[in-house]
Amino acid sequence: MLYVRDSLDVINGKWKMMILISLMNGNRRFTEIERSIPKITSKVLAKELKDLEENQLITRTVHDSYPVLVEYSTTAYVKTLDKVLRELHNWGINHRKKIFGK
Amino acid sequence: MLYVRDSLDVINGKWKMMILISLMNGNRRFTEIERSIPKITSKVLAKELKDLEENQLITRTVHDSYPVLVEYSTTAYVKTLDKVLRELHNWGINHRKKIFGK
DNA sequence: TATATTTGCTTTCAAAAAGTAAGTAGTTAC
């Protein structure tokens, strides 16, 4: 289990996974993403997006149109997180059952 | 991916997973655990152990011996996290390869 | 034309979390 630490260093945090999932669900614009994640604030979202970009998990594209659009999308690399996310999802379902009964 | 949030609420944080892994590896005493996790401080460890206990992921047993011993161990429930941890481990290996090259 | 609203953020200030270092009570080893 030595390498769990390495994973956590990248994807740990209250929001990173949720942002990745939001992007995988097709949200691309800043405000879309913000609205898709309950309770996140724009300051935190802006910061986390920068973080994720630095870690090459997402890309930020500015479209030179009128009005200027900024689009975020996941890189191919994020697909490698699929299994992690699936297991977290499964465990979440399970845990919810345990806590709230049935 | 709706339930990832529920999982994160419980096992998120810089240290929780590492503490669970340490316990799964056989460490049971406060100081053992502390020594097994680089850079964790006793204050943070004490707090996280309380958290994990409240979430019923670990148990704390005080042995009324001389000297008094305190032992921590994971509950059966933690076994359900096995897959999550395994995937995080795998991804960590993979990520390390990507960053440092093979 | 004037006002309101949207987008993609940034700024300011307050609160919470995390880290650092030292301390403590009891026990035991030297």
Place this chain on the structure above:
DNA sequence: GTAACTACTTACTTTTTGAAAGCAAATATA
């Protein structure tokens, strides 16, 4: 008697988070 170990706690500093407001440019509404 001095030092060391165990399982923490306390006091203080630094970092991170959060809440709220602001902003420039553009578009929509009245």
